[in-house]
Amino acid sequence: MTATLERKAIDDTAFARLEQEGRMLNPLVKGPTAKPGRIGFRGELALRFAPKLADEARPPELLCTQVMAVATVGEAQLPFFAGYLLSFEYLKDVAEVLGETLSAGGKYFLFCDNIDLSKKYQVPYKGAMFYVLPILESTVYNEMLDLLYLEKNDLKKKDTAGKLDAVANAALKYDITFDTITYAEGLELMGPVRNPNENRPV
Template identity: 85%
Template sequence: MTETLAHKEIDDTAFARLEHEGRLLNPVLKGLTNRFGRVGFRGELALRFAPKLADEARPPELTCDQVMACATIGEKHLPFFAGYLLSFEYLKDVAEVLGDTLSAGGKYFLFCDNIDLSKRYQVPYKGAMFYVLPILESTVYNEMLELLYLEKNELKKKDTGGKLDAVADAAIKFDVTFDTITYSEGLELMGPVRNPNENRPV
């Protein structure tokens, strides 16, 4: 698909503003999936930008990583979004950045590094409901497969768009309920934030 065609598709979806603000970074996928009328994104969502120095483009100060999300052409809300956060606190940043793309009916999953490994929550914020879960399986993709009872081997044959379609289709139907807490209660419950650079080989 040509870049202009990909842009044209994105411009008619809930991704349009995020794309124009330069927030859809390092995409493994950014364009049409195998499902008719669906545009998918897998990559990073920039939450806070570093101040620009002259023309130098600097990496964002804060990102939501391992994002899996989809949008439907002609619709202004994201039906599905999942991503990884180092701290539960950044849920607020995700909600504010996604802003008008969120809806009460959308399914939004955030895997946080500093919440109790035995707990799962629902957190209402900005008119949307976020499922907040610990990260146990090391990647958002694996976590979503586990949560949605999807068989990894069955998805192996699919391309990136097909894998995202399978996860999104199952996620949109997800209707399990967890304990509902407020954002401020979550802030009190969360643990310390891990330094992502520690234990990394230099």
Template identity: 75%
Template sequence: MNDMTIDKELDQTVFARLQLEGRLLNAVFKGPTSTPRRIGFRGELALRFGPQLADEARPPELSCEQVMAVADVGNPHLIFFAGWLLSFEHLKDVAEVLGDALSPNGKYFLFCDNIDLSSRYQAHYQGAVFYVLPIVESTVYNEILELLYLDKAELKKKDTAGKLDAVADAGSKFDLCFDPISYAHGLELMGPVRDPNENRPV
């Protein structure tokens, strides 16, 4: 499959707007998965940009990192999304950036650095439900495999597209219920925001 075909298929998904806005960054994978007419993305979703100087690219001031997402060609919504946030507060930014790409039927998982390690929530925002979980296993990939009971050894046999398909397919069937919270209540429950630069060598 050539690049023009890949771009044409991407343009028929909700990723087209995000691509146009320059929000799909540091892609580990972006293109057709193993499932026909499905486009996947693994990388970083820019949520807020810094000031733009002349023609310089705007570096994001805020991002949702370690994103795994899939959309089907012709479907106006994301069917699966998972990512990491430094703070639960930024769920609002994710929801506003994704906007119409969200659906009540989609499965959306956010692993937040400042959520109590024993807590799991379902947060309703803009008509969508976000499963909000703490980050324990250090990466979204490890967390989502554990949550969905996927065998890491089995997935090692697949390429990146195959891994993303397996995670998205299992995630789409996820039906456990967590404690429901509003966004406002989540802000009250969240812990302090860690400085990501703390303890880094100078």
């Protein structure tokens, strides 16, 4: 698909503003999936941009990584979004960046590095309900397969967009509930934030 067609498809979805603001980064998928009228995205969502120095474009200060999300052509809200955060605290940034694309009926999953590994929560924020979960399986994709009881082998033959469709379809039907806590309570419960650069060779 040409860049122009891809952009036109995105322009009529809830991704439009995020794309215009340059927030949809490093995509594995960014465009139509096999489901008619659906645009998929797998990549990173920029949450906070670094100040620009002259013409130098600097990397974002804060990212939501391993994002999996879908949007429907002609609809202003995202039905499904999942991603990884180093700290529960950044849920606020995700909610503020997604803003008007969130809905009360959407399925939004955030895997946070600093919450108790034995806990799963639901956190209402900005009119939406977020599932907040620990990261146990190393990737959001594997976590979502585990959470939704999807067999990895069943998805092996699908392309990246097809895998995203399968996860999104199952996520939209997900209706298990967990303890509901407020964002403020989550800040009290969260652990220290790990330095992602520690133990890396210099």
